[in-house]
Amino acid sequence: MYWTMFDPMWYVIVGPFILLALLAQLKVKTAFSRWSREPNRRGVSGAEAAAVVLRAAGVGDVAIQEHHGFLSDHYDPREKVLRLSAQVFRGRSIASIGVAAHEAGHALQHAQGYAPLAIRSAIVPMASIGSSLSLPLIFLGLLFPMGGSFWLLKLGIACFSGVVFFQLVTLPVEFNASSRAKRILAETGLAATAEEVEGVSSVLSAAALTYVAATLQAIATLVYYLLLAGRRRG
Numbered sequence: 001m002y003w004t005m006f007d008p009m010w011y012v013i014v015g016p017f018i019l020l021a022l023l024a025q026l027k028v029k030t031a032f033s034r035w036s037r038e039p040n041r042r043g044v045s046g047a048e049a050a051a052v053v054l055r056a057a058g059v060g061d062v063a064i065q066e067h068h069g070f071l072s073d074h075y076d077p078r079e080k081v082l083r084l085s086a087q088v089f090r091g092r093s094i095a096s097i098g099v100a101a102h103e104a105g106h107a108l109q110h111a112q113g114y115a116p117l118a119i120r121s122a123i124v125p126m127a128s129i130g131s132s133l134s135l136p137l138i139f140l141g142l143l144f145p146m147g148g149s150f151w152l153l154k155l156g157i158a159c160f161s162g163v164v165f166f167q168l169v170t171l172p173v174e175f176n177a178s179s180r181a182k183r184i185l186a187e188t189g190l191a192a193t194a195e196e197v198e199g200v201s202s203v204l205s206a207a208a209l210t211y212v213a214a215t216l217q218a219i220a221t222l223v224y225y226l227l228l229a230g231r232r233r234g
Contacts, residue, residue, distance in 0.1 A: 020216065038094045066083075105181045123166055137156030174207070
């Protein structure tokens with residue numbers, strides 16, 4: 001994307017959302033750091049909290065494993081494994097149970113056939129291919145004379161549209177997982193005090209902002225590419 005560095009239109013359309021994404025990442029790290037210092041009242045670890053959430057929903061076929069990396073927590077629907085980073089898996093903080101419960105929420109979505117999660121899982125290959133091919137195709141479409149290469153630009157934009165669609169589908173999946181996490185943590189008494197509710201909400205809201213920012217950035221980038229194609233054709 002080096003050509004965008006010389007295009008003022010890119011800074012106007014996409015630049016603000018890149019800043020928003022950076023701020024969202026900072027907010028996540030700040031919120032997690034803040035609430036990682038606050039122990040939860042029950043003294044349970046993230047792994048134990050995830051197990052409680054799964055049992056409360058009657059889901060007994062999901063494994064919980066420790067995973068490397070900072071905030072690398074995720075649920076793998078293919079293997080039915082909930083992988084939690086060391087800070088979350090072993091941590092006994094308010095932040096740990098919030099993140100663990102959120103990821104467990106994805107396992108509940110899978111078990112209950114939540115449609116947006118099924119759609120997202122189905123389009124992962126399309127989004128992965130689109131992410132890999134879109135920029136090279138767009139670059140080639142811009143590099144060569146318009147005559148026979150404009151189709152490359154259009155194909156690149158079509159590939160990137162798949163990435164945008166994936167981001168859009170991800171939003172309800174993530175918001176729903178957080179909603180499930182908050183509800184079950186409250187029902188089971190794992191997050192019953194005002195401080196615990198505040199901490200869980202703070203961490204999960206910050207995480208949600210990163211998905212919103214990523215989606216807005218993807219949409220803005222798609223708009224930029226469309227305008228670029230129109231300008232190239234003109």
